[in-house]
Amino acid sequence: MKAKDLMDPNPTTLHPSDTIGKAVECIMDKRYRQIPVVDDEGCFQGVFGVNCLLRMVLPKAVMMDKGLVNVQFINESTSDLHRRLEEHLNDPISKCMHFDKMQLSPDTLLVETLLKIYDTKSSIPVVDPDTQKLLGMVSYWDAGKCILKAEV
Secondary structure, X not given: OEHHHHOEOOOOOEOOOOEHHHHHHHHHHHOOOEEEEEOOOOEEEEEEEHHHHHHHHOOHHHHOOXXXXXXXXXXXXXXXXXXXXHOOOOOEHHHOOEOOOOOEOOOOEHHHHHHHXXXXXXXXXXXXXXXXXXXXXXXXXXXXXXXXXXXX
């Protein structure tokens, strides 16, 4: 079994020009940790994820290099965090995409696929190595469904 056998071939995707507001809706509606981003031709560009959103809402003093380590004295409300997020809702997701392009080939074998999901703690894009087109996403849910359906 390979990554192509486990993947969801029709994942939710975003475009680099989509807004952070749209990405928030997708993430909250589908409960995704990250969503693949593709260009007009369906080529994989990177991912947009919840860590970007957390960086936006946390106080800058916490997120700076060599920023605050002890934050026990910071007392903010969810309204404070919401106000910070609102400042970015109309920004394009390209402002905060993750470009490291962790991806799988469709022919990645089962154990390597599962190990990468384990290591990244997230869904992973399956990308055609020749065309760079997004073919699907593999998640721990997809892997779990296949494992539970397997005959012993």
